[in-house]
Amino acid sequence: MANTKELSVEDKLRAIYDLQLIDSRIDEIRNVRGELPLEVEDLEDEVAGLSTRSEKLKGELEVIENLIKEKKNAIDEHKEAVKKYTKQQESVRNNREFNSLTKEVEFQELEIQLAEKQIKEMKASIEHKKEMIATSKEKLEAKLAHLKHKKSELDAIMSETQKEETFLTEKSAEFEALIEDRLLAAYKRIRSSVRNGLAVVSIERGASAGSFFTIPPQTQVEIASRKKILIDEHSGRILVDTVLAQEEREKMEQLFATF
Template structure:
């Protein structure tokens, strides 16, 4: 084969269309995976988030239980003081000392009431917290099961297509190396700018494939002559005639069957 800079226009068109067929096949394989890798990533992020949330909820639960323990200790201390002050009242010398101890007892009784109120509030928070933890654990279990299923599904698809995709990627690189830099840059630029990745398309029913804009007969004749590279004025795609496209599709189909 002639060097890429010495290739005829027809050879360049054939190589470009071959490259398009290879890249389109790679696109098809990736479309089979679709949004699955993103779904797996989203589920992994959600599972990690739920684990972190459950961890924080458990820490808060421990704090609440610690608060209850502190209040119970405070109650025991208050009871001990009440017992102490009550015993002291038996040995007071005057009413002033008796009243002073009575106020201390009253204060400790209020401390006990406040601590019991707090314990009741903490217990209610604990019950609510436990419900949230149980719900989060159930949600986590559901998401982990769903993630396991999606990972299995993705692994199966990758197993079926990875070998072919890698072979096609190598083939794409090989064909790109045969084409002059100017055309490769144009081809890649067009592929990136169009939704379906078609940078090189054949003429179908008087219009470029996928387009409703009719190509003038004179331009169609020029395309069929394969003497110059012509682009669609509406989409910017490189155009090839239907016969050339059919010939290269048959040729590349044989190549594809070998890489599966």
């Protein structure tokens, strides 16, 4: 690989325009994927959230069902107590003992009523939670189906483009190594600040590609001479002449055609 110090200005312009063409091709590949990776990630998060919610609801359901069993056991105990105290009333010696046992019976009956009320409320809560679990299950199944579809879309695109993207990413690194640090830093800065990622553009019909501002004839001559690197004062992009751009596009098209 050539040393950056040995490169002429023309070689630098060719290298940086080639880098632009490669990076633009990588951008195209990634644009084909579009928002799919993010969509898949979001769906995975939603599926995880719904699964956690379902498990939590099932756990709450189990707790309530256990509480109902406890309350039913308590009711049986209270009923046994009522029988016991009622039986004891048959052999009391005075009214005070009878009244005391009557109060115990009343207390046990109140406890039974309270437990039955609580069981009724808990059963209503169970029905509500079962509805929530069913709804959550439906949502989860729908999201899982959607996720499966989106993953298969993404996998198909990845299988078509991953090899080319990997190859081009390696080529991009090779061309970056040809370009001096300062120029490469400028390229990356410009590229990150423009929406279409074009940091290097050619002259098209007397203006920089994608710009409506005409470049003065003298500047066009300087660009065509390839003696120095010039920046478009309006767009801030690095400029190359049409002939050089066409030559490099043809060269890069042959590279891209291998895929």
